[in-house]
Amino acid sequence: EVQLLESGGDLLQPGGSLRLSCAASGFTFSKYGMSWVRQAPGKGLEWVSSISGSGTNTYYADSVKGRFTISRDNSKNTLYVQVNSLRAEDTAVYYCARIHQDSFDYWGQGTLVTVSS
Amino acid sequence: QTVVTQEPSLSVSPGGTVTLTCGLTSGSVSTSYYPSWYQQTPGQAPRTLIYSTNTRSSGVPDRFSGSILGNRAALTITGAQADDESDYYCVLSMGSGIRVFGGGTKLTVL
Secondary structure, eight states: OOEEEEEOOOEEOTTOOEEEEEEEESSOGGGSOEEEEEEOTTSOEEEEEEEOTTSOOEEEOTTTTTTEEEEEETTTTEEEEEEOSOOGGGOEEEEEEEEETTEEEEEOOOEEEEEOO | OOOEEEOSEEEEOTTOEEEEEEEESSSOOOGGGOOEEEEEOTTSOOEEEEETTTEEOTTOOTTEEEEEETTEEEEEEESOOGGGOSEEEEEEEEETTEEEEOOOEEEEEO
């Protein structure tokens, strides 16, 4: 059974940093691209970033480019995103999702990041 | 900047049929955008319904179907049920690894 479990969400002040993690199980992690998708309170879903199975290729939404860094450790079956220079508008539930045929086929339950002074 | 558009809200009667659409502010949606559809109820993670335009995800009932209608991607629900009342999102693959969500459609079954 495919499982994705996010962790690392927290309450931080503007300008702060943190790293979110997504532990994957139930599939060959290195064979799949992965993504982060977020949802601000009461708002829609927003694609944030994706990474290829090998980790060679990374992609970012304009809203996070230069502040977020996606990475993965295939030996640990874990996806990460380092988020820096946090802004109030980064407040959201962050989901990790597996990429299959150019879509997201499995989702984690999300981790909440709150940015507030 | 191209924006992905969806109807903000739609309603359908129980047992009825409803079509949600996914378009672009500039240009037409085709299969080359690999449109996919997701269902989300409040407080829950999204659930994948349709990928690659018209392929149902595992376990999704066949009352959900995907297609291209004119210049938009479409999600049709046939024989709507009360638990279909949810938010529905489409995603388009814009190339170079970039994906864009539509703003979502709030579907009411009444």
